[in-house]
Amino acid sequence: MQEIFVYIYNILFIILYLWVINVAGYAYKATGNNFFYYAVLLYVILIIDSTTAFSFDILKMSNSWLQINNRAYCLIRILIYLIGGCCYVKLMSSMLLQKPRFFFYLPIIGVTLVDMVAVLGFYNNFDTSILQRSVQDTGILFLCLIYAIYSKKLNRAIHYKQNYDKAVGLTAVLMILSVIEGVVFFIIHGLDIPAFSELLSYMKIIGFNEDLFSIIISLLIIWFAKKEEEIANKNQLENLVQQKMNQYQAMIHEKENANEENQVIDFCKYYKMTKRESEILRLVLKGKKNQEIADELFISVGTVKSHIYSIYKKLEVDRRSQLMHIFMEYQGK
Numbered sequence: 239m240q241e242i243f244v245y246i247y248n249i250l251f252i253i254l255y256l257w258v259i260n261v262a263g264y265a266y267k268a269t270g271n272n273f274f275y276y277a278v279l280l281y282v283i284l285i286i287d288s289t290t291a292f293s294f295d296i297l298k299m300s301n302s303w304l305q306i307n308n309r310a311y312c313l314i315r316i317l318i319y320l321i322g323g324c325c326y327v328k329l330m331s332s333m334l335l336q337k338p339r340f341f342f343y344l345p346i347i348g349v350t351l352v353d354m355v356a357v358l359g360f361y362n363n364f365d366t367s368i369l370q371r372s373v374q375d376t377g378i379l380f381l382c383l384i385y386a387i388y389s390k391k392l393n394r395a396i397h398y399k400q401n402y403d404k405a406v407g408l409t410a411v412l413m414i415l416s417v418i419e420g421v422v423f424f425i426i427h428g429l430d431i432p433a434f435s436e437l438l439s440y441m442k443i444i445g446f447n448e449d450l451f452s453i454i455i456s457l458l459i460i461w462f463a464k465k466e467e468e469i470a471n472k473n474q475l476e477n478l479v480q481q482k483m484n485q486y487q488a489m490i491h492e493k494e495n496a497n498e499e500n501q502v503i504d505f506c507k508y509y510k511m512t513k514r515e516s517e518i519l520r521l522v523l524k525g526k527k528n529q530e531i532a533d534e535l536f537i538s539v540g541t542v543k544s545h546i547y548s549i550y551k552k553l554e555v556d557r558r559s560q561l562m563h564i565f566m567e568y569q570g571k
Contacts, residue, residue, distance in 0.1 A: 248292035251452065255281045255288065258456045258463075265463035268470040276329040277459055283322040284452070290314060312357040319374050320350045326378070330385050333405070342384060349377030372420030375448065379413040382406050408454065416447035505568050509552050518545045522558060523565060 259281045266274035294311050323346030331338040352373055386406050502523065506516040514535075521531045528546070532539045555561050 245292075248288055251288050251449070252285055252292075254453065254456050255285045258459055259285075261460045261463045261467075265467040265470075268467045268474075271332070271466060273329060273332040274463055274466075276325055276332055277463075280322060280325040280329055281456075283318060283325055287315065287318045287322065290318065309357055313354070316350055316353045316357065319353070320346060323349075323377065323381075327381065330381075330406075334385075334389060339388075342381070342388075345377040345380040345384065348380075349374050372417050375413045375416040375420075379410060379417065382410040382413065386410075405455070405458070409451065412447050412451035412454075416451070419447050501569055502565075505565060508568070511549065511552065515545050515549050515552075518542060519549055519561075522546065522549075522561065 259278050262274040262277040262281070265271070266278065290311075324343065327338045327342045327346065331342065356373070389403075389406075499520075502520050503516070506519060511519060517535060518531055521534065526534070528539050528542045532542045535542075550556055550561070553561060553564055555564065
């Protein structure tokens with residue numbers, strides 16, 4: 239019966255982890271947020287860890303000839319914890335928008351060394367899984383403490399500050415409960431009460447608070463990923479619409495300029511202006527001053543004035559305002 243329970247229990251967790259990887263992967267593509275990238279890496283490690291533990295438990299309970307050495311199994315789990323812990327550091331640092339400092343890794347490295355000494359030194363075949371879990375959860379607890387202190391010292395605003403504080407707080411609480419769970423196991427085991435034998439056998443396989451933490455964090459990451467992906471897709475759609483609107487407005491503006499240019503050409507032909515007079519008239523209509531016209535056409539201001547006088551004479555006006563009025567009347571025809 240326990241074999242079936244362990245099988246179903248681990249399969250459900252692997253399905254949950256695969257769901258997180260899928261959702262976080264899509265969110266990373268949509269947002270480019272490194273938080274989701276490290277979430278994917280972390281959950282790949284969790285699947286490897288779950289699969290390793292699941293395989294070991296099934297083989298052990300089935301008394302199969304294909305057995306994994308307990309010490310080798312523990313060392314594999316320690317290595318997986320080290321890699322997963324580093325991913326967890328990266329994950330938390332990405333929420334601070336900071337590169338992880340070396341001291342962020344110290345709790346993970348410290349726990350890894352303690353576990354290795356325990357496994358290679360005073361190895362206990364019966365209690366090692368509970369001992370490992372308790373020590374590893376203590377390492378994550380110290381990591382949360384470091385992150386909480388460090389985040390308070392940051393002078394600038396932290397990205398997703400509210401979500402970050404909740405994640406650190408939740409992790410700390412459940413890691414404390416997980417350590418307490420380990421202490422309770424050793425107390426009950428020391429009392430040697432037959433009524434608790436079944437509970438102890440399940441506690442060796444399942445870390446209840448650890449697994450509760452995994453479920454809550456997984457669901458929160460899924461919710462956060464979907465929310466961020468939705469915002470990113472909405473922004474992308476708005477940017478696309480704005481880009482199309484800008485292109486349309488540019489096209490309309492270009493057509494209006496072309497139409498106005500054609501009207502200036504017709505106007506100049508109608509009043510029989512020379513090529514230079516046409517160039518100067520076009521700039522006059524744009525509101526350019528004599529000096530600006532001279533600079534643009536590389537001629538002297540006196541030459542500009544001479545051509546403008548010639549234009550006035552052909553239009554029978556003596557001011558620019560009158561020239562503009564005649565051109566607007568011509569446009570209205």
